[in-house]
Amino acid sequence: MEIERFSYDNRIVRNFTIATVVWGVVGMFVGLLIATQLISPILNLATQYVTYGRIRPLHTNAVIFAFVGNAMFMGVYYSLQRLCKARMFSDLLSRIHFWGWQMIIVAAAVTLPLGITTSKEYAELEWLIDIAIALVWVVFAINMFGTIIKRRERHMYVAIWFYIATVVTVAVLHIVNSFEIPVTLFKSYPLFAGVQDALVQWWYAHNAVAFFLTTPYLGLMYYFLPKAANRPVYSYRLSIVHFWTLIFIYIWAGPHHLLYTALPDWAQSLGTVFSIMLLAPSWGGMINGLLTLRGAWDKVREDVVLKFLVVAVTAYGMSTFEGPMLSLKNVNAIAHYTDWIISHVHIGALGWNGFLTFGILYWLVPRLWNTTLYSKKLAAAHFWMGLLGIVFYASAMYWSGITQSLMWKQFTSLGILQYPNFLETVLQIKPMFHIRAAGGAIYLSGVILMAYNLVRTAKRGTFAPEEAAEAPPLQGEISHGKENRHRWIEKRPVQFALLAVVVIAIGGLVEIIPTYVVKSNIPTIASVKPYTPLELQGRDLYIREGCNSCHSQMVRPFRSETERYGEYSKAGEFVYDHPFLWGSKRTGPDLHRVGGKYPNLWHYIHMNEPASMSPGSIMPSYPWLLTQDLDIAATGSKIQTMQALGVPYPKGYETRAVEDLQAQAEAISLDLTKAGAPAEPQKEIIALIAYLQRLGTDIRVRE
Amino acid sequence: MISEYLRSLEGIEVFGVAGLILSILLFIVVVIWAIRADRAYIRTMERLPLDTSNATVEHSEKVYS
Numbered sequence: 001m002e003i004e005r006f007s008y009d010n011r012i013v014r015n016f017t018i019a020t021v022v023w024g025v026v027g028m029f030v031g032l033l034i035a036t037q038l039i040s041p042i043l044n045l046a047t048q049y050v051t052y053g054r055i056r057p058l059h060t061n062a063v064i065f066a067f068v069g070n071a072m073f074m075g076v077y078y079s080l081q082r083l084c085k086a087r088m089f090s091d092l093l094s095r096i097h098f099w100g101w102q103m104i105i106v107a108a109a110v111t112l113p114l115g116i117t118t119s120k121e122y123a124e125l126e127w128l129i130d131i132a133i134a135l136v137w138v139v140f141a142i143n144m145f146g147t148i149i150k151r152r153e154r155h156m157y158v159a160i161w162f163y164i165a166t167v168v169t170v171a172v173l174h175i176v177n178s179f180e181i182p183v184t185l186f187k188s189y190p191l192f193a194g195v196q197d198a199l200v201q202w203w204y205a206h207n208a209v210a211f212f213l214t215t216p217y218l219g220l221m222y223y224f225l226p227k228a229a230n231r232p233v234y235s236y237r238l239s240i241v242h243f244w245t246l247i248f249i250y251i252w253a254g255p256h257h258l259l260y261t262a263l264p265d266w267a268q269s270l271g272t273v274f275s276i277m278l279l280a281p282s283w284g285g286m287i288n289g290l291l292t293l294r295g296a297w298d299k300v301r302e303d304v305v306l307k308f309l310v311v312a313v314t315a316y317g318m319s320t321f322e323g324p325m326l327s328l329k330n331v332n333a334i335a336h337y338t339d340w341i342i343s344h345v346h347i348g349a350l351g352w353n354g355f356l357t358f359g360i361l362y363w364l365v366p367r368l369w370n371t372t373l374y375s376k377k378l379a380a381a382h383f384w385m386g387l388l389g390i391v392f393y394a395s396a397m398y399w400s401g402i403t404q405s406l407m408w409k410q411f412t413s414l415g416i417l418q419y420p421n422f423l424e425t426v427l428q429i430k431p432m433f434h435i436r437a438a439g440g441a442i443y444l445s446g447v448i449l450m451a452y453n454l455v456r457t458a459k460r461g462t463f464a465p466e467e468a469a470e471a472p473p474l475q476g477e478i479s480h481g482k483e484n485r486h487r488w489i490e491k492r493p494v495q496f497a498l499l500a501v502v503v504i505a506i507g508g509l510v511e512i513i514p515t516y517v518v519k520s521n522i523p524t525i526a527s528v529k530p531y532t533p534l535e536l537q538g539r540d541l542y543i544r545e546g547c548n549s550c551h552s553q554m555v556r557p558f559r560s561e562t563e564r565y566g567e568y569s570k571a572g573e574f575v576y577d578h579p580f581l582w583g584s585k586r587t588g589p590d591l592h593r594v595g596g597k598y599p600n601l602w603h604y605i606h607m608n609e610p611a612s613m614s615p616g617s618i619m620p621s622y623p624w625l626l627t628q629d630l631d632i633a634a635t636g637s638k639i640q641t642m643q644a645l646g647v648p649y650p651k652g653y654e655t656r657a658v659e660d661l662q663a664q665a666e667a668i669s670l671d672l673t674k675a676g677a678p679a680e681p682q683k684e685i686i687a688l689i690a691y692l693q694r695l696g697t698d699i700r701v702r703e
Numbered sequence: 704m705i706s707e708y709l710r711s712l713e714g715i716e717v718f719g720v721a722g723l724i725l726s727i728l729l730f731i732v733v734v735i736w737a738i739r740a741d742r743a744y745i746r747t748m749e750r751l752p753l754d755t756s757n758a759t760v761e762h763s764e765k766v767y768s
Contacts, residue, residue: 083751157751223752232749237737244733249726270719277726506725510718 004152004473007466008081012094014368014463016074019102020357021451023070027062028444034059035437037620038587039430041611044620049113051620053546057124058112063349064122066105068213071357073101073140075220076163078364080144083160083223085153085471089146093139100136104129115544116186119579120201122208123177127188130178137174141167148493152471155491158239162219164493165247165500169211172504176512177204183641184634187540191645194574195262198582199255203511206254213348214316215247217356221289221313224360228305234291238284246281247500249274251507256327259336260556261582262571267511268329274507275327282320289313304379308359311387315351319344334409337552337586339429340401343394350390350443358386358450365454371461378453382446389443393436400432409560417563422589423614430618525572528698530647531691533635533661538691540638541630541684542581545622552583553592553695566593566696573698576647588619595697600668601675603689625685630665632658632682664690 037043037052044051081088088094107129111117117124125133144167148160177200179191192200226233233239255263255271290313293300300306322344326335335341366373373379407425410418419425489496531539542548555561557568569592574580598606605612608626610619636654643649649657662681668689669681679685 079752153751155748155751157748159752226749226752230753232753236745236749237740240737240740241730241733245726245730248729252722252726266719270722273719273723274726503729507722510722 002472003470005468005470006087007468009077009088009091009094009465010368010463010467011465012088012091012098013074013078013364014465015098016070016077017361017364017368019070019098020067020074020361021454023062023066023105024357024447025444025451027059027067028440028447030055030059030062032437032440032444035433035440038433038618039437041618041620046621046623048115048545048622048624051545051622053549053620054113054115054117054544056549057117057121057546058109060122061108061112061124062105064208064212065108068217068349068353068357069101071353071360072166072212072216072220073097074364075224075360076144076216079159079220079223080147080163082469083153083157084147084151085469086147086151089143089150093143093146097136097140097143100132100139104132104136107132111186115546117543117546118180118188118190119543119546119548119581120177120190120204121584122205123174123201126186127178127180127182128185130174130180133174134171134178137167137171141171145493145497152474154474156493156496157222158233158236158243159219159223160493161243161496161500162215162222164497165243165504166211166216166219168497168501169207169215169247169251169504172501172508173204173207173211176508177201181641181644183637187634187638189578189638189641189645191578193576193578193645193647194580195264195571197578197580198258198261198574199263199267200512201580202257203251203254203508206257207251207508209348210250213353214250217353218242218246218285220356220360221285221309224356224363225289225292225309225313228303228309228359228363229293229296229299231292231296234288234294238288242281242284242288244503246278246285248503248507249278249281251504252511253278253327254511256332257584258582259327259329259332260558261554262569262574264571270511272327272329275324279321279324282323283317286313286317286320289316304373304376304383305359305363307380307383308355308362308386311383312352312355312359315347315355315390319348319352322347333556333558334405335401337584338401338405339397339432340405341585343397343401346393346397347390350386350393354443355386358382358447361450361454365457366461369458369461369463371457374453374456374460378449382450382453385442385446385449389439389441389446392439392442394439396432396435396439400429400436403432404429408564409558411560417560420564422564423616426587426618427616524575525570525699528573528575530576530642530649531694532664533639533657534664534687534690535694536638536642536691537630537632537635537661538687538689539581541625541688542691543579547591548581548583550583550585550587550619551589551591552586553590554582555590555592555696561590565590567699569696570699573696576642578642578645578647591692591695593696595693595695596700599675600671600689600693601677603692604672604677604679604685607685607688622685625688626679626683628684629682630684630687632661635661 033043033050034052034056048054077088077094108125111126111129112124116126118126144163148156180188181191182188190197222233222239252274253271255267256275259268259272290310293306293310300310325331326341326344362373362379404425407419407428412418489499553569555565555568562568602613606614607622609621610617635657639649639654639657643654665681665686668686669679672679
């Protein structure tokens with residue numbers, strides 16, 4: 001048989017490797033910054049561009065899409081070529097993918113601090129960037145399928161299945177969750193509202209965790225763990241079961257992010273049941289990873305790569321055990337909105353994604369530069385620093401989450417809240433914020449150590465952009481007689497991808513369609529009216545400042561919450577909320593019933609300097625809201641867009657909207673002036689106050 | 704309590720039950736596939752990430768079998 005000579009493209013792998021390390025340091029540094037901001041609000045640096053609300057999304061986006069994203073591409077571009085015994089389909093597409101992705105990251109790093117955001121978690125980037133993401137993703141998909149199609153290895157190894165599932169599912173998720181109508185170049189409103197928007201968003205966000213942070217990394221695990229241990233995976237049969245059950249079940253579990261909210265009960269239950277079932281495939285994968293090292297545990301003691309990989313897989317196991325537990329309604333009632341969730345996601349991010357990435361980097365960089373690792377001692381130090389960082393981080397956040405939750409729910413013997421002032425529960429857990437920041441600092445120092453080690457490694461070696469390889473071309477179909485059906489499908493990438501789409505689509509459709517179809521069944525509460533133009537503008541300021549990073553707008557039907565906040569939230573109250581702003585974390589109190597609770601003056605002074613109204617508050621100051629003029633240029637088009645989305649403003653209202661806006665602003669300004677705070681009506685603070693005073697008041701019985 | 708209006712929706716529970724049955728069926732089918740896959744095939748597959756030139760395969764077979 002004729003042997004073909006070709007070469008693997010290592011340049012693209014190197015580029016993604018460098019990007020992984022650089023963005024990893026940046027993303028984690030922003031994480032450390034926001035952790036310290038929670039200790040001391042001064043670290044918001046008195047400028048709007050680095051306030052907590054704006055840069056928390058920067059941290060999550062940088063870590064997920066820049067650090068993990070680049071690491072995923074690094075691993076895929078390296079392993080796919082070798083598993084397919086083929087060079088990447090197109091060097092040009094590889095380059096477009098690389099630079100396109102970096103441009104998107106830069107765009108995110110610019111727009112998020114500017115307050116250009118959709119407010120939807122892990123999908124904060126505005127519509128123009130959404131389009132760019134879709135295009136770059138298509139480039140990646142073409143490049144990947146092109147490579148698979150021209151492969152010289154007949155069979156597709158299980159890692160490739162995980163890559164295929166990742167590519168197709170992320171595309172579906174991203175597109176569905178980005179259905180939005182542009183208002184201006186930098187502003188859009190989502191197609192869905194309220195309950196539907198929440199369901200679609202958490203279907204997306206949950207599965208972003210599944211198909212951006214998990215499936216590609218499982219593919220990497222199935223490739224790099226056997227590679228590093230130099231032995232095949234424990235059970236290939238188990239990996240077949242692992243793959244199909246995991247991608248099928250994951251999709252259904254999204255509603256577990258919305259337990260006890262205004263989401264329909266049946267959807268909540270579905271989310272819980274499937275989350276529990278998810279434990280099986282997740283642990284199947286973990287066991288498969290760990291048992292690959294059976295009989296080779298002595299290697300783990302010496303090999304730093306294996307150390308990182310073992311901790312990564314263990315963290316995956318812990319995180320995927322905790323996830324289903326958190327999906328039980330009784331556990332969720334305690335954990336939701338608290339730091340417990342922050343701990344949970346960081347076991348995943350620092351442990352699973354972080355450590356797997358570090359393991360791969362320590363394995364890959366010496367190979368790319370044809371040398372050996374500069375310092376094993378530094379790598380070992382990094383390992384222990386990372387581990388210590390995780391322990392500090394996680395234990396502090398578990399402690400803080402449970403403490404705060406218990407305080408929220410504590411009643412006195414007289415039946416009144418023991419800690420009616422939310423701030424008390426924050427001050428109680430502040431020491432934990434210090435420990436968390438210390439843990440993060442240790443973890444980040446380890447990463448910087450790694451960066452130094454890898455740079456020194458690269459310097460002592462020589463990088464070979466082309467790695468020669470040879471393999472016989474694929475011959476025509478050879479029949480083995482009766483063929484196992486799975487063998488049939490795993491030789492056909494396109495059919496495989498279609499089957500994967502079908503498998504993931506089932507869960508998504510079952511979840512979303514009923515809720516969408518029953519739209520008419522959400523009782524329109526007669527007193528729920530669209531926002532006034534000024535309130536709508538104020539709402540957009542709330543989104544711009546990322547208030548939803550720390551404040552929920554969803555009072556759950558618990559006595560401890562109705563006592564603290566007021567009547568629990570109803571689905572019908574959110575029908576005009578494009579987007580929904582339920583939030584997922586209560587670093588501050590819930591705001592759904594804040595309307596009318598305080599006078600306008602209170603909000604005015606509080607936004608300027610929160611600690612003046614609530615001594616000890618860790619909320620940043622927002623003095624610029626008092627000095628900046630509200631941009632009312634887009635008021636008309638905002639109303640028009642809302643009308644297009646089905647919000648019942650009267651016909652032609654967009655032309656009168658500004659008048660109404662100004663009248664309402666005058667009234668609030670007058671009220672503030674009377675109270676002793678002369679505030680001009682055109683300032684941003686007026687709009688924000690209008691929105692806050694409106695919140696949750698629609699169903700209030702007026703005397 | 705929160706969503707009584709949706710509970711009255713006819714046949715909504717079908718979705719949940721259908722989901723459960725589907726996933727159990729999928730699980731059974733996949734397990735049967737995996738069990739019936741022949742040994743030689745599994746052996747080839749699991750060695751794909753390792754160095755697959757014939758010499759190495761024989762070598763690692765010696766080491767691990």
